[in-house]
Amino acid sequence: MPSASGRQYHAIPGPSVMPDRVLRAMHRAAPNIYGGEIHELVETLFPDLRRVAGTAHHAAIYIGNGHAAWEAANANVFSRGDRALVVATGHFGHGWANSARGMGVDVEMLDFGRRAPLDPQRLTDTLRADTGHALRAVLVTHVDTATTIRADIAAVRAAIDAAGHPALLMVDCIASLGCDTFLMDEWGVDVMIAASQKGLMTPPGLCFVWFNDKARAAGVRADLRTPYWSWEPRVAGGEFYQYFCGTAPTHHLYGLREALDMIFEEGLDAIWARHARLAGAVWAAVDVWGQGGPMELNVADPAHRSHAVTAVRIGAPHGTALRNWADDQGGVTLGIGLGMAAPNDPAWHGFFRIAHMGHVNAHMTLGALAVIDGGLKALDIPHGQGALDAAARALIAPAAQVARAAE
Ligand SMILES: *Cc1c(COP(=O)(O)O)cnc(C)c1O
Numbered sequence: 001m002p003s004a005s006g007r008q009y010h011a012i013p014g015p016s017v018m019p020d021r022v023l024r025a026m027h028r029a030a031p032n033i034y035g036g037e038i039h040e041l042v043e044t045l046f047p048d049l050r051r052v053a054g055t056a057h058h059a060a061i062y063i064g065n066g067h068a069a070w071e072a073a074n075a076n077v078f079s080r081g082d083r084a085l086v087v088a089t090g091h092f093g094h095g096w097a098n099s100a101r102g103m104g105v106d107v108e109m110l111d112f113g114r115r116a117p118l119d120p121q122r123l124t125d126t127l128r129a130d131t132g133h134a135l136r137a138v139l140v141t142h143v144d145t146a147t148t149i150r151a152d153i154a155a156v157r158a159a160i161d162a163a164g165h166p167a168l169l170m171v172d173c174i175a176s177l178g179c180d181t182f183l184m185d186e187w188g189v190d191v192m193i194a195a196s197q198k199g200l201m202t203p204p205g206l207c208f209v210w211f212n213d214k215a216r217a218a219g220v221r222a223d224l225r226t227p228y229w230s231w232e233p234r235v236a237g238g239e240f241y242q243y244f245c246g247t248a249p250t251h252h253l254y255g256l257r258e259a260l261d262m263i264f265e266e267g268l269d270a271i272w273a274r275h276a277r278l279a280g281a282v283w284a285a286v287d288v289w290g291q292g293g294p295m296e297l298n299v300a301d302p303a304h305r306s307h308a309v310t311a312v313r314i315g316a317p318h319g320t321a322l323r324n325w326a327d328d329q330g331g332v333t334l335g336i337g338l339g340m341a342a343p344n345d346p347a348w349h350g351f352f353r354i355a356h357m358g359h360v361n362a363h364m365t366l367g368a369l370a371v372i373d374g375g376l377k378a379l380d381i382p383h384g385q386g387a388l389d390a391a392a393r394a395l396i397a398p399a400a401q402v403a404r405a406a407e
Contacts, residue, residue: 091339
């Protein structure tokens with residue numbers, strides 16, 4: 001099967017597909033950073049960043065990737081020796097915990113493994129046991145990009161409130177913002193982080209921290225704060241350079257402006273519904289494949305699955321073999337199974353992920369599924385028949401049935 005021509009589709013969970021409009025917006029000469037249109041453009045970003053997050057509070061922009069967003073959030077909230085509770089539902093929860101630990105924060109883990117959703121009751125119990133309120137914050141990953149478990153953030157808020165605990169709620173939405181429904185203020189989130197290269201459809205290089213006044217007040221005492229990472233000048237500095245603590249990331253900002261325009265032209269509700277629909281098509285296909293072979297969705301309950309990316313278990317060595325086939329023969333790059341087994345463990349080859357994140361439509365997702373179907377046949381991996389039919393039917397399902405999109 002020829003794949004040397006045609007456009008390669010990277011169905012991986014970031015960097016996601018960049019719209020031509022975003023690329024075109026970036027293709028320009030360096031602007032004057034002392035005044036003029038780049039200053040005006042930056043002023044337009046903040047209200048739109050707030051809107052995308054569902055918050056009326058503050059948004060700070062940093063030059064950095066997702067790891068930088070973790071550090072930015074940590075630096076503005078914690079002092080060395082402070083305690084934090086990290087709720088992990090996969091690789092990225094541990095990543096945020098490591099980031100906090102490396103900065104001198106004393107981290108307590110609530111680890112729910114690699115397939116299970118978090119249990120709000122255990123969170124309440126843990127917070128109740130902290131009678132002295134030493135835990136300053138609860139750190140949660142909205143969508144763990146490795147396991148593709150989606151956390152119920154409103155339930156996390158309720159669990160914290162049930163314990164009567166004052167800890168801040170901090171949420172990593174790097175994989176989910178602009179894909180899965182997220183309502184920062186309505187869900188009682190105090191700090192939220194995201195990065196440019198996933199649902200926001202902009203090249204890697206920008207990250208964002210949103211925070212409310214409760215978090216801002218807590219930040220005043222944070223001794224991990226340094227001049228570069230402090231969010232204060234980035235939201236209230238008064239001088240243009242202070243938004244970025246130095247030179248503005250000019251071309252990323254042009255790209256982001258265009259991406260935000262695209263997001264509001266489509267509408268957040270429509271975007272969330274599109275992701276739910278595409279996710280439903282992927283789940284339908286995997287369910288059918290699994291009826292005749294070793295394939296299985298990592299997350300059993302649809303209510304706890306991400307709408308941005310889907311982790312699949314297929315058993316070693318099929319995962320790697322299928323990814324290689326899809327890449328070489330089908331023009332589709334699938335995601336590796338991240339954090340599901342150690343890289344030197346043969347079981348590492350038993351996983352893959354399909355991203356359906358950002359600038360993605362039906363033919364891209366159906367195309368990826370069709371290539372996987374071809375790969376299963378070419379590689380003689382046992383699988384149920386009719387997956388593409390099931391995917392097509394899921395795509396055209398009545399809105400009420402689509403991937404539990406109504407939550
Ligand atoms: C991608 C991702 C990160 C890390 O982002 P990098 O840009 O790779 O540093 C962190 N958390 C989540 C949930 C992610 O999806």
